[in-house]
Every structure is written in structure tokens, then in C-alpha cells.
Amino acid sequence: MHIIVNNTSMTPIYEQIMEQVKTAIINGELTENTLLPSVRGLSKELKISALTVKKAYDNLEQEGFTVTVHGKGTFISAANQSRIKEEWQKEVERDLEQAIAKGRKNGLTDVEIQTIFEILMGQI
Numbered sequence: 001m002h003i004i005v006n007n008t009s010m011t012p013i014y015e016q017i018m019e020q021v022k023t024a025i026i027n028g029e030l031t032e033n034t035l036l037p038s039v040r041g042l043s044k045e046l047k048i049s050a051l052t053v054k055k056a057y058d059n060l061e062q063e064g065f066t067v068t069v070h071g072k073g074t075f076i077s078a079a080n081q082s083r084i085k086e087e088w089q090k091e092v093e094r095d096l097e098q099a100i101a102k103g104r105k106n107g108l109t110d111v112e113i114q115t116i117f118e119i120l121m122g123q124i
Contacts, residue, residue, distance in 0.1 A: 001030060001037070005046055013048055017056035025065060025076060026084050034076045036066065 003020050005013050024030040036042075039057060043050040057074050060066040064083060068074045103113040 003042070003046065005048065013046075014052050014056040014059065017042075017053065018060055021056070021060055022065060022087060026087060030076045032076055032078050035072075036074045036076070038073060 001021070001024055003017055005016050007013070009016065011019075021030065021036070030036075036057070037045065039050050039053045043053045046053070057066060057068065061068055061074070064077060066074050067077045100113055103116070104110075108116075
């Protein structure tokens with residue numbers, strides 16, 4: 001697993017880590033029982049605080065994506081298809097919200113935006 005953090009991004013580093021791990025899980029790059037890098041190891045590799053990595057791992061565990069076994073490490077939890085599908089839906093919703101907002105900002109009516117959407121749906 002290769003994680004890249006952008007120190008100039010407005011997104012907190014722990015959220016960047018979480019999103020990249022989730023994406024890797026959703027894309028099948030990280031599968032059930034895969035061991036994530038240790039907190040210390042990843043913090044050293046990324047040159048960030050171990051507390052930042054710990055926060056990302058703790059949040060991933062709270063959301064059900066990982067399981068931490070004391071003394072062994074953090075592992076990808078059993079795939080829950082409905083949770084993974086929900087994550088994809090959230091991502092698509094965010095993208096669509098941005099597209100709608102951009103269309104409205106540039107003077108398109110809702111009907112015009114919907115027409116564009118329907119045309120694109122027919123092409124894909």
C-alpha cells in the first residue's frame with residue numbers, strides 16, 4: 001500500500017490517510033486480514049506524527065474498515081458489501097452535488113443540468 005499526503009491540502013492528513021485506505025479497500029487492493037503498516041512505521045515513512053496515523057487508524061476502526069489486534073497490528077476487517085456500497089454512494093453524491101453547484105453557479109437551470117445528466121447517462 002502506498003499512501004501520499006499533501007501537506008498543502010485543506011484536508012487534514014489523517015483524513016487523507018483514511019480516504020486512501022478506504023479507496024484501496026473499495027478497489028480491492030486491500031483485502032480482508034491484510035496487515036496495515038504499523039503506526040510508527042507509516043509515520044516515519046510519511047514523515048508525520050504517529051498521533052496523526054493513530055487517529056486515522058482509530059477512525060477507520062470505528063467505521064468498521066479495520067480491526068486492531070493488540071501486539072499484532074491493524075488489519076483490514078471482513079468486507080461488508082453494504083458498507084462499501086454506501087461509501088461509493090457517498091462519493092458519487094459528493095461529486096454530483098459539486099457538479100450541480102457548478103452548473104447553477106454558471107447560470108444553468110435545473111432542467112438544463114438534468115438534461116446534461118441524462119445525455120451523459122445514455123452515453124456511458
